[in-house]
Amino acid sequence: MELIEIDLKWRNSKQQQLDQIPKAETSIRKVSGEISYVDFFNEFMQPNIPCIFKSEIVDKWRSKTDWVDDRGKPNFDFLAKTFGDSVAPVANCSQQYFNAQKKDDMRVNKFIEYWKKYIQDGYPTSEQCLYLKDWHFSRNFPEYDAYKCPEIFSSDWLNEYWSAKGGDDYKFVYMGPKGSWTPLHVDVFTSFSWSANVCGQKRWILFPPGTEKKLKNKLGDLPNQRELSDDLLKEGIVADQFAGETIFVPSGWHHQVWNVEDTISINHNWLNGCCVRNSWLSLEQGLKSVEKELADCSDMDAWSEQCQLVLKAVAGIDFKEFLDFLLFIARQRIICLDGESPLSAGNTLLGKEHAYFDLSKIVDVLELFYKITPNPDCDNGLQLIKEVLGKYPSS
Numbered sequence: 081m082e083l084i085e086i087d088l089k090w091r092n093s094k095q096q097q098l099d100q101i102p103k104a105e106t107s108i109r110k111v112s113g114e115i116s117y118v119d120f121f122n123e124f125m126q127p128n129i130p131c132i133f134k135s136e137i138v139d140k141w142r143s144k145t146d147w148v149d150d151r152g153k154p155n156f157d158f159l160a161k162t163f164g165d166s167v168a169p170v171a172n173c174s175q176q177y178f179n180a181q182k183k184d185d186m187r188v189n190k191f192i193e194y195w196k197k198y199i200q201d202g203y204p205t206s207e208q209c210l211y212l213k214d215w216h217f218s219r220n221f222p223e224y225d226a227y228k229c230p231e232i233f234s235s236d237w238l239n240e241y242w243s244a245k246g247g248d249d250y251k252f253v254y255m256g257p258k259g260s261w262t263p264l265h266v267d268v269f270t271s272f273s274w275s276a277n278v279c280g281q282k283r284w285i286l287f288p289p290g291t292e293k294k295l296k297n298k299l300g301d302l303p304n305q306r307e308l309s310d311d312l313l314k315e316g317i318v319a320d321q322f323a324g325e326t327i328f329v330p331s332g333w334h335h336q337v338w339n340v341e342d343t344i345s346i347n348h349n350w351l352n353g354c355c356v357r358n359s360w361l362s363l364e365q366g367l368k369s370v371e372k373e374l375a376d377c378s379d380m381d382a383w384s385e386q387c388q389l390v391l392k393a394v395a396g397i398d399f400k401e402f403l404d405f406l407l408f409i410a411r412q413r414i415i416c417l418d419g420e421s422p423l424s425a426g427n428t429l430l431g432k433e434h435a436y437f438d439l440s441k442i443v444d445v446l447e448l449f450y451k452i453t454p455n456p457d458c459d460n461g462l463q464l465i466k467e468v469l470g471k472y473p474s475s
């Protein structure tokens with residue numbers, strides 16, 4: 081396994097926060113050829129800037145060989161034969177459900193049948209357009225080695241924590257006909273995402289943090305329609321992503337996505353020291369919104385606990401679990417810094433400077449956490465991490 085290290089630039093770099101609008105980017109940067117972990121870290125991940133990697137990361141993947149035919153189209157026979165019995169979530173792009181699309185479970189072979197017919201019929205706009213999405217492929221087919229998470233995305237606290245806990249993962253396959261689309265949203269936990277086109281083409285519109293205020297209506301809802309008005313479009317960056325290309329979607333950037341061709345993509349949501357502060361600030365904001373909604377019954381018993389329950393239902397995590405998550409990630413870094421073992425991250429190992437960086441970002445967030453929720457676990461964690469960091473001032 082390769083050992084990856086970051087350089088010391090991060091110690092002086094200014095981090096983009098959700099509460100600061102980044103300097104205007106007018107078009108997405110496209111990166112040709114290989115990019116090192118350090119360059120990706122310094123140029124994109126830490127400053128929270130989107131980009132598309134043109135290098136053929138996907139070319140070596142088994143999914144590319146097996147799932148795509150000689151014409152670059154989805155290999156329906158293979159997909160149906162190999163994964164047909166599995167059940168996946170399928171969205172109806174023509175049917176709104178709150179601020180998303182109506183989703184139902186469907187057998188993969190049924191979806192493939194639908195897709196073939198939809199193509200034969202010439203992609204009729206009068207018919208419902210279905211989109212198989214958020215399919216936990218790796219969890220369903222652990223033995224089938226469909227892809228390798230690119231090294232540049234390997235510092236992934238989300239999947240590190242949940243795979244150790246034996247719970248969910250944030251690794252998905254998307255498959256949809258030309259015309260299918262995903263409405264405007266920001267990613268779960270204000271995480272990063274990467275998405276690679278195994279075949280097909282997507283058009284993305286990405287809105288820098290802060291601009292979403294201009295996108296929402298008076299009720300605070302985001303638009304939920306396929307076409308966005310010119311006024312909205314001019315606030316964002318439009319990016320075309322072709323077959324084999326991989327997009328990096330930064331934290332807190334709202335985005336809408338259209339499949340311009342029949343497309344299969346693989347994506348992960350992930351977060352790490354570069355965006356964990358954003359995740360915390362959003363969760364804190366989420367709690368404030370819940371408290372506002374439940375303000376009428378604030379004199380009931382255990383009101384705070386009720387608010388945390390609702391927060392968990394809306395945001396996918398509550399404060400207690402978020403603290404557990406941070407302390408778990410911190411423990412792994414402390415073990416690394418104490419020299420017992422390098423930090424294992426997917427197919428790679430992360431070096432000590434990385435562990436130091438991670439811990440210092442966890443300290444920042446724990447301090448914010450402690451200010452609004454003082455508790456002994458948080459305090460003990462903070463003291464321990466500070467002690468460890470004190471031992472390695474310039475490792």
Ligand SMILES: O=C(O)CCC(=O)C(=O)O
Nearest residue numbers: 254261262273275337347
């Ligand atoms: O590909 C899509 O339709 C949506 C993917 C997405 O929103 C993401 O990767 O963050």
